[in-house]
Amino acid sequence: xxxxxxxxxxxxxxxxxxxxxxxxxxxxxxxxxxxxxxxxxxxxxxxxxxxxxxxxxxxxxxxxxxxxxxxxxxxxxxxxxxxxxxxxxxxxxxxxxxxxxxxxxxxxxxxxxxxxxxxxxxxxxxxxxxxxxxxxxxxxxxxxxxxxxxxxxxxxxxxxxxxxxxxxxxxxxxxxxxxxxxxxxxxxxxxxxxxxxxxxxxxxxxxxxxxxxxxxxxxxxxxxxxxxxxxxxxxxxxxxxxxxxxxxxxxxxxxxxxxxxxxxxxxxxxxxxxxxxxxxxxxxxxxxxxxxxxxxxxxxxxxxxxxxxxxxxxxxxxxxxxxxxxxxxxxxxxxxxxx
Numbered sequence: 115x116x117x118x119x120x121x122x123x124x125x126x127x128x129x130x131x132x133x134x135x136x137x138x139x140x141x142x143x144x145x146x147x148x149x150x151x152x153x154x155x156x157x158x159x160x161x162x163x164x165x166x167x168x169x170x171x172x173x174x175x176x177x178x179x180x181x182x183x184x185x186x187x188x189x190x191x192x193x194x195x196x197x198x199x200x201x202x203x204x205x206x207x208x209x210x211x212x213x214x215x216x217x218x219x220x221x222x223x224x225x226x227x228x229x230x231x232x233x234x235x236x237x238x239x240x241x242x243x244x245x246x247x248x249x250x251x252x253x254x255x256x257x258x259x260x261x262x263x264x265x266x267x268x269x270x271x272x273x274x275x276x277x278x279x280x281x282x283x284x285x286x287x288x289x290x291x292x293x294x295x296x297x298x299x300x301x302x303x304x305x306x307x308x309x310x311x312x313x314x315x316x317x318x319x320x321x322x323x324x325x326x327x328x329x330x331x332x333x334x335x336x337x338x339x340x341x342x343x344x345x346x347x348x349x350x351x352x353x354x355x356x357x358x359x360x361x362x363x364x365x366x367x368x369x370x371x372x373x374x375x376x377x378x379x380x381x382x383x384x385x386x387x388x389x390x391x392x393x394x395x396x397x398x399x400x401x402x403x404x405x406x407x408x409x410x411x412x413x414x415x416x417x418x419x420x421x422x423x424x425x426x427x428x429x430x431x432x433x434x435x436x437x438x439x440x441x442x443x444x445x446x447x448x449x450x451x452x453x
Contacts, residue, residue, distance in 0.1 A: 117441040120352060120379060124446065127383030128390055216351035216378045217299070217343055219267035219274070221326040227263040231321035235262070235307040242312040242364050243423055250416060255313035257425045262306030263320060265299050270325040271343070272296035277328045278336055279388070288391060291384045298377045305370040312366070313423070337392035337399035341447075344385025346405060349442050352378035354426060354434040361421040371424055386446065393450060400451055405443065408436040 219226040243251045276292040303320070311318035329335065352375055359371035392399050411428030414420065420427055426434070 117353070117437060120349070120438075121442040121446065123379060124349065124383045124386050124442065127380070128387045216265070216302075216348045216374075216381055217268040217271045217275070217295070218264070218347060219271040219325065220343065225264075225267075226324070226326060227267045228323035229321040230259055230263060230315075230317035231319045233307070233311050233316065233318035235266075235304050235319040236311040237304050237308045240308070240312040240366065242309070242366065243314075246419070246423075250419060251313055253416075254420065254423045254425055255310050255315040257420070258306050258310035258313060259315050259318065262303050262310055262318070265302035265306055266320045267323060268299040269296045269303070270323060272299060274325065274328050275340075275343075278339075281328065281330070282333050282336055282395075284388070284391065288384070288388050291387075295377075295381050295384060298381070302374055302377065305373060309367060309370060309424070333392050333396035334399040334401070337389055337396070338402045340385050340388045340392060341403050345382065345389055345447070346439065346443055348378050348382035348385055350435045350438045352382055353438045353442075354431060357430070357434060358421070358424050358426050361426075362424040363422045364424075367424040390450060403447060403451065405439055405447075408432060408439055 243254055246254065272292045272295045276289050276296075279289050279292060307318045307320075329339070355371050355375035355378055359368050359375060362368045362371060389403075409432060411432040413429040414427035417427040417430065421430070
């Protein structure tokens with residue numbers, strides 16, 4: 115994915131949020147939206163707004179970066195110069211996860227997922243990867259199962275986030291966006307379980323999920339969680355899914371990853387808009403919004419063959435996180451904190 119385009123897409127969604135919902139003093143006329151210059155999913159995304167730019171477009175349909183930057187900076191809330199701490203962002207699992215979990219379900223620092231169960235969530239019967247050695251095909255099946263269980267847990271994560279937003283009086287648009295994003299995760303889980311079954315997984319479905327309860331702590335704690343779980347993780351997930359789609363060869367795998375990439379970019383936009391609201395509601399919430407250094411990971415000897423089936427190895431996932439953090443997350447966070 116073009117990192118600059120991802121960054122501008124997220125900024126566009128934040129800017130498109132109603133001023134009243136983000137704590138502004140008074141609404142101002144909304145600019146005329148122009149389509150983002152990319153092949154996009156349906157016009158209305160799960161975060162409740164159209165994925166459109168809000169700056170004039172050039173003759174070839176691209177956004178004018180200078181005008182966009184001006185409008186973005188004018189839209190930011192004021193008066194946040196507090197120091198920042200460090201947030202540790204959990205990484206993916208051990209089997210070579212398809213994408214880093216978009217919105218993890220956390221119990222403290224522990225990643226919560228259901229055990230695998232009968233293949234009840236697969237949408238269709240298919241066979242993929244028959245040309246692979248059995249051991250490698252099993253790794254692909256396990257990786258898709260891991261991804262599916264993470265997507266399944268994300269349904270509960272978004273539901274819990276909606277309850278936590280309601281507990282601090284967040285705007286309806288943000289609550290509704292999180293509930294809609296949870297419905298996206300149902301589709302993601304079905305797609306991933308379907309691919310797991312296609313690669314031979316016998317347990318391509320979830321078992322019982324014991325979800326942790328909603329967390330307290332007020333707006334400041336919510337802001338830290340939204341930044342860690344949404345702004346960082348889902349920006350990384352969007353980039354990882356897009357890169358995985360670009361390397362995958364079977365059409366069903368490419369198509370599934372394209373859906374994930376588009377939806378996760380929308381979820382990342384929702385997280386950033388939520389963070390912006392939290393910072394406007396409680397400027398002290400800015401404390402703690404920094405990022406732990408990205409860790410390196412060794413390359414897998416089978417990285418190229420895995421990538422042909424949508425599986426990014428640890429080194430590729432680490433590169434996605436590093437690029438997303440340095441080119442998208444950190445610049446946007448700095449703008450929010452310095453405005």
